[in-house]
Amino acid sequence: MADQADYYKVLGVAPTASQQQIRDAYKRASLKTHPDRVPADSPERPARTKKFQRVNDAYYTLSDPDRRREYDNARRDYFGDESEDVEEEVPRGAGAFPWSNFGFGGTERERERQERDSEQFGSIFEEMLREEGMANEESDAEGRRQSVPTKKFWSVVGAISGGALGFIVANVPGALAGAVAGNRLGAVRDAKGKSVYDVFLELPQSDRARLLSELAAKVFQTTLGG
Incomplete structure (x- = not known):
């Protein structure tokens, strides 16, 4: 899989953040990146949409204790002791880290992802x-x-x-x-x-x-x- 994001970096929180801190961070990040903040024909809109989707992916994973625990274990195995210092974009080779367990790629899942993003943002x-x-x-x-x-x-x-x-x-x-x-x-x-x-x-x-x-x-x- 192509380069992926560190979900803690995406939301701007530490890996030790509480669930409330993650929720508050999602509020800020989702409002900051929401595509509707710019006109529908703005050249910025595709990039904002991508960032907004990434923010939703991060919150979906980290807001659920079970998903977060699984993600943390995989992330720790991949980054080792350097996990606090990794960049937001992970430049490792495809397949080295099982991001697909937490990501939402694949055209067959795009509609499901969009519905989930809408429901998630709508609630917050x-x-x-x-x-x-x-x-x-x-x-x-x-x-x-x-x-x-x-x-x-x-x-x-x-x-x-x-x-x-x-x-x-x-x-x-x-x-x-x-x-x-x-x-x-x-x-x-x-x-x-x-x-x-x-x-x-x-x-x-x-x-x-x-x-x-x-x-x-x-x-x-x-x-x-x-």
Whole structure:
């Protein structure tokens, strides 16, 4: 297999990191590398997508105690006493270290990997939104708990706020104003019963980028103690 990454280096944590430290590192790394932080036609997007996938691979492996234990054993056997000093990119020959046990290569597994990445990031994303007051956990009609967007969420992406509606009504002529305002309010009604991540995925790419940037700023500020 081609050169692979040291998953601890990918997340920027030590091999002795706690599970909470790994989780916090994933929050930062996933927001930093998420492809939606740049326009869909940006030349940076393919590289960001690759980095985001690598971050998800690392978290998938290290967030589970059994997978992490197996990975640590294989990693220790491969690197020996120099494991703390290895570079992020491992320049060893293909097949020397069983990275395939932890990687997700192969075209037949790509769809499975994408679904896993989406579910994994979606769960952490909703957690971060709840921490910032942009989502609340509520029960649906069947009693299942899920996160739903708050007004703060819509305010951040510019979908709805008193100021936004006031601007629309004051500046868009007649019937068009009512239609635009109605669409904005309708977006909130349509979101009822949906998870906040599902709503996020349905937003225009520019709004997703704005929300990710806002959330990243808060997460990084908290991490730095600002």
